[in-house]
Amino acid sequence: MKNKLDLYALTWRMPVIVWQLLFFVGPLLFMIAMSFFLVKNYRMEEAFEMKNWIKMTSRGYFWDAYLYTVFLASLSTVVTSLLAFPAAYGLAFKVSESTRRWAIFLLIIPFFTSYLVRTFSWYVILAESGVANAMLAYIGLGPFKMLNTIFGSIVGYLTLTFPLVIILQTLSLSNIDRSLIEAAQNLGAGRLKTLWSVTIPSAKVGLIIGAVFCFILSFGDFVAPYYLGGSKPPTLPILIIDTTKAGQQWPRAAVVAVVMMLTLMTVAYTAISLAYRKRR
Amino acid sequence: MSQIVFENVVKRFGDTVAVEEMNLSVEQGEFLAIMGSSGCGKTTTLRMLAGLETPSDGEIRLNGKRINELKPSERETPLVWQSLALFPFLSVIQNVEFGLRMRGIDAEQRKKQALVWLEKMEIADLAERQIDQLSGGQKQRVALARALVTEPPVLLLDEPLSALDANLVVRMQGVLSRLQKDLGITFIYVTHSQSEAFAMADRVVIMSQGKIEQVGAPLEVFRKPASRFVAEFVGSNNIFGGKVQSIEGTVVNIETALGLMTAEWENRAALSVSDAVEVVISADNFEITSTKGENENAIRCSVVSEEFIGTVVSLLLETESGVELKIQKQQREIAELDLHVGTELWINWVPDAVYLLP
């Protein structure tokens, strides 16, 4: 493998660099810059002013939205991870190789069905007179208010993230060296003790990566909190949409987006360093 | 003029030196084996010849012309790869045709020529098969046909037999030897296996840590190792340190761990009394007897272990002073001695059997 930079090498190396700089790094940097622009008479003016930042960060509803979004995304991460774990554990240890492969295949299917359509289905199912309440009524319960609640949002987030988290957890659990677990049991550790002190620490990295993805997806999703959660209070993504689409206030939307990115980077960095801590 | 010349060739990868100041000439029509353990630089040498690595320094010449800068595709040095590197998406005949296709030869001519080579390799009936339908030996033959179809002056082989089982290796050795004689072209054969190199090569190059330790005919390398490394690498040698006691004509008396032993040594000028020397006695140069024999050199031993390798028996003996000796004998020769672990016996060797490392 030679390391010479010739026409041939450049032909393969350059496309992604050019494309990503133009249409990935460029947009993100421009968005950061845009958060300092001004809007006058519905027209954007390139400037470097802190106005948008001051305006957004001094408003109560922004911080309400921020805390609510962090709260929802964290709740979604905890709930999804906890609900996914028994399923992943079962798929990794209690079923045959071929069953596991089929299960993972089935779990990939939802990625290729429209998330919007699935959300609409939940909307219909969870509605006041929807399928869920109709079925509950048969056994004499309800009706419960499920739409426009945190419960509704969480169902939406689960629709988005559940299959992915199960897959990531299953993969990391099934990569554990079986002899470790057998050794622990051989040394007299009980089931729960083995799970807690051997299985989970061994799969830590995969479990944390699953959780990080879940957090990123939930944090950035507007569909679940909007259509199933009722958007009161709005989350940050909803704020971006409202500010962009209705108010034409792109710079203020950019402020929200930059805050979101900073938050996500902090969360991802913290989680990843947690994942790789003390691993030698 | 030699066909291939390496002159002061150096190859560095970053800080590590893979090949150090190599000087080597290869004659047209020679079967040359380059031997050494992994990481000794033998494969790098071959890859430089094929143009897959560029020398950091020095010059490689083919028929007197410098080829350092030639691209791999501009050389006529086809390689038979250790992994074989057959194209899995092409059929057998398409694989063999590949080199001709790259040279722009028309389809009909290509096919004809490829078939000729498939026939020579006795696999013409497999022409339309896919690569993954072939056995190891068949793949080997396809790789050979693919490399030879352009009728190159040199064929490079990089451990081509390492993936085959022992029986097939011996058979393919025969195929390669005959092929090389018939074609009269140069084969450069890289291997870590002594038996492969010694069975086929006209000359053997032994490399260690990027340097050539010895170049010579197989028997010469075997009987007259140029260094302690070669003596150890070739295996089945007993090596002792010693000190020259006296020199009488060509007879040298040496004090060693086996006691005082007599050696025949032509090159006495290089030696003087009380020189430190290293003594090599090949494992097959000992005689075994139940009583002390007539030879000048003899010592009493007991059997530590024995091992059959086909018709050959490998013995590990121990002298009374605790020195271990490796000995190899034909099973027939020692059958009547009825050896077991612990059996006491005498070993004898003639002064001619003692070789002094230079």
Next chain:
Amino acid sequence: MNTDRLIRWAIWLYLLVVFVFVFTPIITSVIFSFNSDRFPTVPLGSFTTKWYQTVISDPDFWKAVRTSLLVSVCSGVLATLIGFCTAYTDFRYQFRFKGAYIALALLPPTIPLIILALAMLAWLSKIGASGQVWSIIIAHTVLCAPFAMGVIRLRLQQMDPDLESAAWNLGASEWSAMKNVVLPFAKPALVSAFCLTMAVSFDEFTVSWFVSGLNKTIPVAILEVLQGTVDPQINAIGTFVFFTSMTLVIIAQLIFTARTNRSS
């Protein structure tokens, strides 16, 4: 032993519940697309195909289908091309800052779509490229290229690294080795990557919604219907989208796992 069996049963039961949860919205949507009630619930109304008829007779729907197909085919091709270049570079070359290079190539999926949507909208307007069909294509190529890169990189991983050198050794130039060895070897992955990225593009709505202007893709059309009232048309469209995407994915899967012992 008895606890073991109990645990096993509990896990099977739990897995069943999980899969029911995951597939409920998909199945419900297919069922309700044939259900006559305007607000679907149990017990079901009568069987009908009227939602499909409404959808099919709607010229806006067909316009959206055309836009969606155009966008997904173009971004599939572009993403596969870029993905291949990147995967091949990663496979073949070592160089300084390669880590940064790979990160640059793989990062887009970790940025929330809503942020990317806003950034794209702003940037594309700035350079005068927003509101067009190809605005969506550009944005989707950024989103999809990492997936293509992943699929193709996995395939190249299975290639004997000597294979390319062997072609040079037999007289092929680098370009010719690319055409005669690397591309034929990677071909199944190229088709898979194309189908996969096409499916991803076909379903994406956030970025499309922001940058598409008046050129609605199907998911954007769905989004706009959703903002109005409950309309079972969505189920009909959703079922249509579902089968399109699944066809693409299954083709991709079949080609990727099929043994490549066919002659090229």
